[in-house]
Amino acid sequence: MSRTIKQLFFGSLFLLLLILAGVFIYFSFFSVKPTCFDGIKNQREEDIDCGGPCLSCQVKKLQIISESPRAFFVSRTQASLVVKVNNQSFNYWPYKFDYVFDVYAADDSLLKSFEGSSSLGLGEARYIIEPVVNINFRRISKIYFRTKNIEWREFRLFYPFIIKTESVKVDIDSNNVVVSGFIVNNSATSIDNLAVYALFFNKSGEMINASGTQIRNVNAFSKRRFDIFLPHQAVIVRGQPQDKAMDVNLTRIIWEIKR
Secondary structure, three states: OOHHHHHHHHHHHHHHHHHHHHHHHHHHHHOOOOOOOOOOOOOOOOEOOEOOOOOOHHHHOOOEEEOOOEEEEEEOOEEEEEEEEEEOOOOEEEEEEEEEEEEEOOOOOEEEEEEEEEOOOOOOEEEEEEEEEEOOHHHOOEEEEEEEEEEEEEHHHOOOOOEEEEEEEEEEOOOEEEEEEEEEEOOOOOEEEEEEEEEEEEOOOOEEEEEEEEEEEEOOOEEEEEEEEEEHHHOOOOOOOHHHOEOHHHOEEEEEEOO
């Protein structure tokens, strides 16, 4: 073997070893390892970033549907925020999720954000309410609602609470509208924090306001009294058309477990 051929052979071998060493070092120390958040279908995933070692594709595609949020006048410096949400799945339920109401002024500046947490049952639709919050009502132009940190659970882990109301009455005086009654927990499980809301409607069946209260430590198979207040001026407006006037008989009570 000539000297030139030997040089070419050993040079090529050295170059090959150098390339292999570089590839080894790159994949060992510098390459980005596959994850469930890299936007690439890899590591035995059924679809992009779901299935296989990642979150189930069925769960990943689940979402909480929300209607347009609304703000109701309470006073010049207070409002009630309301949005209707819906879990369309009967196989999974959001055991817990966080939500945010972002309230903006006409110049698109953020006035304030209001955060909370809630849950929804299988196929459940209901209202989420931030009652009587402190904000300049006259400056409100737009409201956006969003959910985050949703903890989905399978239907077999869903345990509905058996809750009802009793002796609900609505009293109106010169200062407040007061909705009182009893919340009855007929479940075998106690509730640490139960929110009770009153929804107010006019004679045409349109929602005109909302308010609420929270009850802590509602024991299993127990009854607790609630009183919900809303300023008189928030629902009683003089000189409005008859069909826009509040109808106490349409007042609706709903509840929500705060996790």
